[in-house]
Amino acid sequence: MAEPAQKTRPAGERSQSAPAEIAFRSVVKRYPGRDTPAVENLSFEVPPGEICVLIGPSGCGKTTALKMVNRLIAITDGDITIDGASVRQLELTQLRRGIGYVFQQIGLFPHLSVENNIGTVPRLLGWPKERIRARASELLELVGLDPSADLKRYPGEFSGGQQQRIGVARAMAADPPIMLMDEPFGAVDPIARDRLQNDFLRLHRQVRKTVIFVTHDIDEALKMGDRIAIMRAGHLVQIATADELLARPVDDFVASFVGADRGLKRLRVHSLRDIQLEPASGAEDSSPTITRDTTLHYALSMMLTEGTTQLQVVDGEKGAVGVVRMDAITKLVASDADGMPQPAASVTEPSPR
Ligand SMILES: Nc1ncnc2c1ncn2[C@@H]1O[C@H](COP(=O)(O)OP(=O)(O)OP(=O)(O)O)[C@@H](O)[C@H]1O
Numbered sequence: 001m002a003e004p005a006q007k008t009r010p011a012g013e014r015s016q017s018a019p020a021e022i023a024f025r026s027v028v029k030r031y032p033g034r035d036t037p038a039v040e041n042l043s044f045e046v047p048p049g050e051i052c053v054l055i056g057p058s059g060c061g062k063t064t065a066l067k068m069v070n071r072l073i074a075i076t077d078g079d080i081t082i083d084g085a086s087v088r089q090l091e092l093t094q095l096r097r098g099i100g101y102v103f104q105q106i107g108l109f110p111h112l113s114v115e116n117n118i119g120t121v122p123r124l125l126g127w128p129k130e131r132i133r134a135r136a137s138e139l140l141e142l143v144g145l146d147p148s149a150d151l152k153r154y155p156g157e158f159s160g161g162q163q164q165r166i167g168v169a170r171a172m173a174a175d176p177p178i179m180l181m182d183e184p185f186g187a188v189d190p191i192a193r194d195r196l197q198n199d200f201l202r203l204h205r206q207v208r209k210t211v212i213f214v215t216h217d218i219d220e221a222l223k224m225g226d227r228i229a230i231m232r233a234g235h236l237v238q239i240a241t242a243d244e245l246l247a248r249p250v251d252d253f254v255a256s257f258v259g260a261d262r263g264l265k266r267l268r269v270h271s272l273r274d275i276q277l278e279p280a281s282g283a284e285d286s287s288p289t290i291t292r293d294t295t296l297h298y299a300l301s302m303m304l305t306e307g308t309t310q311l312q313v314v315d316g317e318k319g320a321v322g323v324v325r326m327d328a329i330t331k332l333v334a335s336d337a338d339g340m341p342q343p344a345a346s347v348t349e350p351s352p353r
């Protein structure tokens, strides 16, 4: 049984509507009657087709930042652009038509059937009934539900996780190039959440969109994000890939946020493809085998449970491609994000999370 490897991006993904670039430019949000801005001088870019995760403690401004993209909340100062065009200039319906939104609290309409929930935006766009039904069926299947049984049911008849799938389907209904997802998998248990995450990543490979994904679960952020933006009290503290964040947190806040076990977490963002394998000499024929797409986390775990320090690596049709040794894994975890050894760090007692 192989653990799914890190997210990979095979060439030749299909894409109906081309994904767009989103840029925050010194964005400020001040709510009336509040002394401190909810969002302060926020600047970052999300390249087309990438998933950018926004993460930070409760109240740090994630939802506010997200809702300014489709102007559910008005920007006080600065600007947000989509493919260079200011969201402040775009006509509101046109803006929102290009953006799928998954609400923090699911937000399905309880009095509407699943079909009508998914059809909300297409209805506004004037799609004929048959086209809406066909699209709703297609999307339900895509998110792992059963169109023949589920289209006519109401949200209250589904579990929390299923409702979240329907929420994702609804956000994708008009095939928007952008998706804003506010803690989309927050309401489900860890196992269901893991499945939803895997399903969404698979979906994202097939139907490429630019996604801003809010969470306050660091493991979810590391798994889902091409890039992760860490916010604190309205400010952006660091934006980086999962590996950079784990290897080089900019300050103690980020270091404690990603967790004292960040070395172990790096094992999950790398697969055996990131390791220089040693040629097989024949002497290790009795070593257990492992596939090349496996995460380092799983590889190391296998070494520990099998009581060995080396594994034979196989790569699909190519068969055995070499050997991985435990020290190659520990070396990678100890290197910085460019593969260079890290400078010796002073180690302080980690604070409990
Ligand atoms: N409508 C509002 N009026 C005044 N203050 C608000 C309003 N909405 C949010 N705030 C404040 O703005 C700050 C940011 O809120 P926001 O909802 O963006 O946080 P968040 O990071 O999404 O938090 P959570 O993780 O709890 O969802 C908070 O201090 C909040 O109290």
Ligand SMILES: [Mg+2]
Residues within 6 Å of the ligand: 062, 063, 064, 104, 182
């Ligand atoms: Mg929020």
